[in-house]
Amino acid sequence: MAKQTEEQKRLSENYSKKKDWLHWGPYLSERQWGTVREDYSANGDAWEYFTHDQSRSRTYRWGEDGIAGISDRYCNICFAIALWNGNDGILKERLFGLSGPRGNHGEDVKELYYYLDNTPTHSYMKHLYKYPQSEFPYLPLVDENKKRGKDEHEFEILDTVVFDNDNYFDVFTEYAKGNEEDILIKISVINRSKKTAPVYILPTLWIRNFWSFMDMEKKPSITKKKGRGNTGVFVSHPYVGDYNFYFDKASKLLFTENETNMERIYKSPNDHPFKKDIFHDAVLKNNYSLATKKNEGTKFSPLYKVNLKSGETHIVKLRLTKDSLANPFDDGFDAIFQKRQTESEAFFENLCSAKDGQLKSIQKQALAGLLWTKQYYNYDVETWLQGDPKEPTPPKERLTGRNSNWKTLRNHDIISMPDKWEYPWFAAWDSAFHCVTWALVDLNFAKQQLLLFTKEWYMAPNGQIPAYEWSFSDVNPPVQAWAALQIYKIEKRTGSEGDVAFLKRIFNKLALNFTWWVNRLDSSENNVFEGGFLGLDNIGVFDRSHGVPGNGTLEQVDGTSWMALYCLNMLEISLEIAMIDETYEDMATKYFGHFVFIAEAMNKRDLQYIGTWDDEESFFYDKLVFPNGSYIPIKVRSIVGLLSLAALLTIKKETLQKLPGFSKSMHWFREHRRSRLKYPVIQEFADGDDVLLSLVPRDRMAVLMRAFLDEGEFLSPYGIRSLSKVHETPYNINIDGVNYSINYEPAESTTRLFGGNSNWRGPIWMPINYLFLQAIKVFYEYSGDKVKLEFPTGSKNLMDLKSIGVEISKRLIKIFEKDADGNRPVNKLHAEKYRDEHFKDLVLFYEYFHGDNGRGVGASHQTGWTALVANLIEEIGS
Structure with a gap:
């Protein structure tokens, strides 16, 4: 029997309840707006009831979302990255895409991001987001897709000009666990352009809002730590306890509340100015007077503004931990990252039987x-239908509308x-x-x-x-x-x-x-x-x-x-x-x-x-x-x-x-x-x-x-x-x-x-x-070699069923493999870009694939059932 890897040992510790290695993970959604859970309309139009435009200003009821984010298993405390390139009209806090009615082929995310590494206990995770340096093409993406009919391709972000001449940042977000309650974070921003370019980095920590909907014994808080300057805050939460959040010295600390901007969303007065969206105004207008006025809140971000030369990398280190640390970024920080990364490689090496390096990369x-x-998913249908104690009663039409006969359904789990x-x-x-x-x-x-x-x-x-x-x-x-x-x-x-x-x-x-x-x-x-x-x-x-x-x-x-x-x-x-x-x-x-x-x-x-x-x-x-x-x-x-x-x-x-x-x-x-x-x-x-x-x-x-x-x-x-x-x-x-x-x-x-x-x-x-x-x-x-069929039909090439199964598997795997020219069929519509040095090893696992040429179609990150390609690689490799 192969030697048990360190990651397998952690899994054993977790399921024997010795250590809760799965308390923290990539459980944050990438889109909470436009979902049925957040829809309190009378007519059930979820996309229009809670839009992307509203998401930066409006509090969610049933979850949270972000880019490359993590949370505890019940989404009480959340962390994700936010960015600004100096040109966009809003901060890049969440991924943009078209709603079902707006897309010419339904809902469609319009961003470039890739899942590069992750272990079962999430002891090491790596994510890549590609952020344009010019203004993000929100309107062109909407307008062009609106013009296109259903007999035309979707208009994707690579069809715009924003990635021309490599004018973008590669943003790598990595996590490594020191222990089950010690999360080390490293954000690496690389300028791929030939020109110097500015970037604002806002690693954002916030608390999911329950207090606006129901009574809590104590409102959670994020408070600046005394004696640490601009390098740490303290998190107190009645459900999950206390945490320290350490980070490299920031130019500013921004605090606000994770609460709805009533004036922007509903045209009614706010009870205070510290709302969910004030970081947008602070950064874009270069006016930080309100965002730096307080030293506590329920949404927080240290701010880093850097000018990166061509090819230059800027790294921000952060750490969320139960421990009180005098030197959170000493030599041990990088040592833990290196150790967890090595352990991840060992885990997958032990798991994968394929000998071919390309197949191993696809499988990983x-x-x-x-x-x-994995995502935290919360949806209590009865509460959703009746409404919350501190909120207005939902429209009566909902009591006989969507999902109204599922009152026993109560989702409060981590789900794939x-x-x-x-x-x-x-x-x-x-x-x-x-x-x-x-x-x-x-x-x-x-x-x-x-x-x-x-x-x-x-x-x-x-x-x-x-x-x-x-x-x-x-x-x-x-x-x-x-x-x-x-x-x-x-x-x-x-x-x-x-x-x-x-x-x-x-x-x-x-x-x-x-x-x-x-x-x-x-x-x-x-x-x-x-x-x-x-x-x-x-x-x-x-x-x-x-x-x-x-x-x-x-x-x-x-x-x-x-x-x-x-x-x-x-x-x-x-x-x-x-x-x-x-x-x-x-x-x-x-x-x-x-x-x-x-x-x-x-x-x-x-x-x-x-x-x-x-x-x-x-x-x-x-x-x-x-x-x-x-x-x-x-x-x-x-x-x-x-x-x-x-x-x-x-x-x-x-x-x-x-x-x-x-x-x-x-x-x-x-x-x-x-x-x-x-x-x-x-x-x-x-x-x-x-x-x-x-x-x-x-x-x-x-x-x-x-x-x-x-x-x-x-x-x-x-x-x-x-x-x-x-x-x-x-x-x-x-x-x-x-x-x-x-x-x-x-x-x-x-x-x-x-x-x-x-x-x-x-x-x-x-x-x-x-x-x-x-x-x-x-x-x-059952039949062994007794049954042989033509493969393909009409070829007179007789094969047993096992060989036929292997050949079909190889055709499926070929969707993701490079050919002699470095092209993967899955990337057919943007083959030239995916031959680029910084794209060539990136693979997306789409919802389904073109019946003749194998290109990816539908949801671009449908890693759920398309991940079965990993099983196929394992089966033909073993």
Whole structure:
């Protein structure tokens, strides 16, 4: 066994409760404005109710935001960087981007920043922000995107002139923990321009405002420390205790209160002038009389103004600690930083099996991004609906509006976010995929995170798991059981026996959720499921959640496939538990039986019922069923029809031998039920052998795999597309006199279904690709070299399934790799800039990728499920 690294020792100390290494972390959001939590409007227009323009002057209720920031786990005390280049109209305190309605493809952050390093206990973290030296192009970004249609690219900050001639600063923010309550901070600002340029650095410490909304026993404070000149303040907080904040000698100390500027926001008088935004006026107008008038407040910053020559670096050192230190920046400060950085390198070296240096760098940045996008998330729906004691009562319309039926939901946790700017709120199925990558770096967090969504303050009393804050009642694919198994297997690969107690906990809660699915989404009780949204946004010809044409019911292949997969996952979990607890053997039989009925319904074709398989075109299609019983197949060739391939399970012969009750049920099926099925779901069944369960019969599986591996359909040079390329010729269908259509769109969506920033009509999505690859692995483990397919289809190049899985993985990884000319496909739109010396090693992990050329599309920091590339690198490297 490899020697335990220092970071792994810290993880052990944390989870054994010897030391609370996770008390502090990168838990500060990157965007709190424009969220549902902060929306107290009558009409639910969150983007307009709390705007970016208001954010510098208006107090948040449910969290805080900043650049490269940290906080304690409940966001009581926050720290982040603020900057001014001498030209902007406001301080750069938070990242700018377009709201959903303003962006031509939905919400979109318009900044350049990168997560470079992070460890599971956040003992060392490194962040890079690139700050222009000229006026930040707020208006050009807004105006140009407003002009552009949905058939045009988003207008990004690299499309403006502000980074021309390298006229920008690289701002590196690093954190190192001396101990669990000693946070060392280093801000390094480098002038990349050929000219000398001024920069104002405001490392800002502030306290989240509770006192404006409810009573506190004592208001927190930040107070200048006596006898230290301009080098230290004292923080007192009734919830988290006292801290010392030390910093390099500053030219000025700025104090104010983290409170709303009522005059600017609401045109009403302020009770005092010390409001959240006074640092803006102080710096921009060079008038510090008000900001330096007090020596205490709830928002504070030391001020550093420097003129940097070309290539020059200025470093500011700071330290937030429980300890009282006479010399906080002695030789020990740099020694701790060096030690933690070395320990981080050792941790990732020990973790990563890839030998290639470029693959290691990609994997490390993917994992660093995942670690950075942890966020404190607070949302008590009942309080949000009713309002706070010291605030006006919210509009009555809210009591029947968004999320009003989720009064039991109370979020007060650290959660892995999809993207801390574009999606700074959890999405249930995103988080399940995140946990699979989390299992590589922090197994305990992965398990806790997955279990969190089944807690009684998350899961609804009826068993529904909340989807995401814009609509908790939307339906996301039920992938939690699948993720639990992936985590369990990853842990077993480390040599562990496997955490069966974890499986029990998640299984018991998911049994409630499974029942909710069955009762809610199989309205015809025929084991073919409707589902609705299912996370795939605009993949259909119409919005699958609302306004289904002809008052019909849409029987969805993906809804049914997800449920079949859910059945198999619950079956596999119950079998695993039953190996040590025989009481779960009956549950295995229950889920096996349910899977059989789903598979039968989906494949069936007789006088009583016709399933979703189309004999003419050899594909699974959604089916629109009208009230009179007639139906129309919706012949869209998409991953909706391919998801059936993911529902696979091999039951080992050793398992059948150890579980005679379950084995007896399988034999009963063979004798009494199998003969009635035209398309058997048990592919092969012989005493003493393994058994393969599959939603798709083998003959249909072979047909679907030909389409799956066809470069003219789903197989891209960069992975599996979400829509077949045959739809470059649009598919049209007329229903009740209305024409509906869909065409292959490899990148940005041209329809506003679900906001238009999410597109499943052609691009490559990492989580679905990963799901397919795991299914291919299951089939290979069962069939071995006996099954070989053409790769690609039509090439006459026969390969076994394991080799095919490796080749698809390599195509996905290639999205982030440099080619011989130094270009990464992900950066295709700005390839020249990313060949630059100070850009070439930086990688962004986008939400999804162009179906033909691999460039990044959608949210630019979607490190959540796109971090699965780290798993792919690990799997092909090991």
